[in-house]
Each structure stands twice: as structure tokens, then as C-alpha cells.
Amino acid sequence: MSEEYNVMELMTILASRDIEDKKIIYVGTGIPMLVTSLAQKARNLKITPIFEVGGIGPEMPTLPLSVACSRTTWRALRAADSAEAFEIAQAGFADYAFLGGAQIDKYGNLNSTVLGDYHAPKVRFPGSGGANAFASFAWKTMIIMNHEKRRFVEKTDYITSPGYLDGPGSREKVGLPPGTGPYKVYTTRGTFDFDEKTKRMRLFALNPKVTVEDVVENTGFELILPSKIKDNDPPSREELRILREEVDPYRIILGRGEA
């Protein structure tokens, strides 16, 4: 049994365990920086992080505070510009991208722009940032979100970044590059993937101390519940140590898990 941990630590660790070695990863601001840095430091992976404004293959000595801050080009292989960074993704080099959002639906469509009416917003968020392009170009899009009913909704108020849109074939139909789309969703309650046939979100694994009922009750759409559901292993002491001591020692992002 491991020690206590918060939901931010748990989601970061679970997502970071799934990154394959020797891949190119597009790293957005916030949790994706933790996930990538943890994968480098805890698993010693030879992955190449790319930041959307130009940082290619940096060493990230400390947690970047912005996708452009000097940590994203620290001992990097190249400091490019935004156009080039997105062109690399458009040309098929983006193996993974990590995204978050305020709302998600059963096809993995994400909203990070607005709640309520676009022209009379209840809440205005920063908007797409790099997310729309990441979700369009990455071979595997990984999503990390707080799992609440108001966030896991039947229909998002706005689609910032495309998931599987209306279901099978709809990404290809609108002209998005084939073979792309949401791959996994890591939440405060479990891990989810997408059913190959229907492209609908499916419960893949439960987080420690979470039941299927918990998940269903806190999801605003019908999830696919397979007969076999895995259990996510809790964070190990070593994973927590590296995350806390080396990745985010000032708990800039990890601290949000306590709220």
C-alpha cells in the first residue's frame, strides 16, 4: 500500500505510465508538462517533447511556467517558431498530444473556450491555444480531466477541439487527417478509451477506491461498460517522490489537487 496522494498526482502518474518510449510528444501548458517531465525522470524515456511555440527536445530542468518560457528551450535540439512547430505536427510527427478542458462528451469532443452563449458568455476560458491543432494532428490524443457530471456532458456548449465529432467516420468526413483522434482519457475516477466500432467513450480502468457506480453517477452521458474493467495501481512511493521532489517541488500544479 502506498502513501496518501491527491487526484492531480494520481492523474499525472497514470497518464505518464502510458507514454511509449522513443516518441514525439506535444506538450501543452499545465498538467501535460508534469506528465512528460515525470515520464522522462521516473521512467528514463527517450521521448522528444515539442512545445507549440518552437521548443524542440528541451531537457526541462524545472517545470516550465509557460509553453514559451526558457525551460522549454533549455539545452534543446532546436528553438523554432510556432508555424514550424505546428507544421511538424501537420506533417505527421506528433505521436502524442495531451489536452484538458472544461467539458467533454461521449465522442471525446472538448470544450476549453466558453460556457453558455459564445457572444454572451457565462464563463470565457482562454480558448483553444494549441489544442485544436493538437487534437487534429496527433496520432494519439490523451485527455486529462476532473471527472464531474457537469464536465462529462451529453453535448458540450462548444467544441474547441475535435474528438470523434458525431461518431465513426465523421473526422474523416470533415477532412481531418485519417488515423487520428482521442486515445485515452485520464480522470479523477478512472481511465477511459474509445470503442473501435462506435467511437464512444468506454470505461477502461478504475482508480483506487472508485466503483463503477461512482463513475456512472458522475458521468452525464451513457458510458460503454465492458465486462472486464481493470484496476489502476496506486502511485508507487518512487513515482510520488520524483513527482514531488523533482518535477513540481513548489506544487504549482500539484497543489490544485488539494482544492
Place this chain on the structure above:
Amino acid sequence: MEMKILERGTQFARPKITPNDFREWNRKNKPREMIDKVMDAKTAVKKFMKDGDIISISGCSFVRIPVAILHEVVRQGIKDLYVACGTRSIDVNFLTDNGLVSHLDPGYIIGLEVLGLPKMSRKIVEQAVTKGEITLTEWDNASMAWRHKAAAMGIPFMPVRHMMGSDTFKYSGAVKVQCPFTDEEVVLVPALFTDVALIHVHESDIYGNARITSGAIVEDWGKVRGSKRVILSTEKIVDTEDIRKESDRTFVPYFYVDAVVEAPYGSHPGNMPGMYYVDIEHLIEYRKACEDTTGKALKEYYNNYVFGVDSFEEYLEKIGGKKKLKFLEDLEFLKVKPGGFS
């Protein structure tokens, strides 16, 4: 095969500046001669900016942003601005907080990325959008980068393979067409020619031959080369001989640039890669001022740091002077530990 328009974003509009307008402007208004363009921020803003301008701002979020110039824009109250907003943050908040903006093209706005979301700045934008005082055309960071790039190339649009299927497309000014070569559906994003680009760099000579010596370039090649006017602020003025010795390091040549403003620490509270790191304490002070959603604390912030000073040098004294700046230089090179996160 015919190039058919399949769909238009709801904000579709004829561009305010077309490629031919831009060519004519560059023919008539940009001296081919290398002339001394050094002036102070006050003069540069007065001379080259006016109400209603379409503007872009260098760097990203709180990294390599032209704060010395932006403070001057706020002090002079240049208003009714149309602002390009790929990866924007506190820089555009300076303008929206002070009611100087009438249109935004987001990308990314308001947030301080990892350092949180300033509430009052968000409220100001939400209210202005609802009242129609700020109009929006939605984009994303990739389309904004390519729109600046298209302008730099002197072409009217760039075909791209994202945005389709999303509301990011629906609320944009893009169009979707069938590609005449491959038959696939592609999105065309219009070039964004601007009136003024406000750009901060590490080094420039007196003519505007400029260098970015460290860090990501962000969209800045496109911003400079796609703008009618360029106000360049620089940490340091260097000899043209220096530039000639290593011309492969030149970011842009002189003829794009209209004003060269010497502004050491000119990105503060932002990061200047290779020189000084983010002033975390100051950004948190700003975010805390934004916790007060009556707007009073934010007003005090501006009265203290922008309206209460005459120059950027005076501002640098206020934020802690040499001692603070030395700390930020050490922080950039990991010689000291950061603080002030909460």
C-alpha cells in the same frame, strides 16, 4: 477540378488589409536606406500607432513581451485596437483591462498559463463581449501562426488541415474548400496583415537589424514581416559590424523596422530567455489584484506601475530595482531558487 467553397466561418469578412495594399504600403512607406531609427518608447508609440490599429505583440504569454512599449500604449490610451491573439496573456490583458480593445482574434487569451487565471481580467472581457464592446473572431494558435506567416509571404491565405468539424471553425473567419489537386477538404485561413507589430528582441543595431539570441521564436517572423509598421524594442543596441560578422543569426533585416527602442529588461515581468526569468512574485501580485472583482485593486495596480511612472526605468525601480533584476538573472540560470508562488 473546380475549387468549391464548402463552408464559411460565421465571422467571415473581407480582410482590412489585402496583399496588394501591403505591397503598395511597402513600396511607398518603407525606406530602403539604413537610417538611424533609435527613439524612446513614448516617441515611437506617438509616431507609429493610432486608434483603431490592427496590432500584434511579440513573444508568448509572459515570455519576450514588449512591456516597455505596452506600458506606453496604455499611458497614451491608444484605443479601439484590433489585437492578434495567438498565445496571448498578461500583455493583452494590459490592453483589455484598460478598455483599449475593440476586437480580439484569440488563440489564447486572459490566462497566465501555469500561474492561474486572473478573475477581473476575465470578467472585463466577458462583459465587453456581452455588451458588444469587444467583438471576437475565434482562431487557435496554429491558425494564428499561419495567418501571420501568410502575411509575411505576401499571399492572401494559407491552406491548413485542422479546425474543421469544430466550433473553432464555426466562429472563425476561415473557409473550407475542396482541394483542386487532391480532392480533399482543406481549410483556408486568411493572411493577417497588421498596422503595427510591437516586438521585443535581445539585440538590434540602430537601423533595426535584429536578433533573437535565445528561446522560441513564437510567431514573430510572421508578425514582423506581415506588418506595415514595426516598433522594435531591444535589450541592447549592437554595432552593425557585429551583425555582419554573423548574419545567419539575424532574425529580421532593417527595412521591416520603423523604430528601435532601447529597453533593458523590457520584457519584465516576463521572461527574456537567456537573460532573465519570469518575475513570479510580480505576476502573482497582478493575479491577486484581479481577485478583487470590483476592479479597484486592478486599477491600483495600473496607477502604481503604469500611470504612476513616467518611464520604464522608473517602473523597474518600483518592482525592486537592481536587486530584483539580478535575482531574475540568477533565476534564469538556476543559480537561485524561485519563490512567491502563492
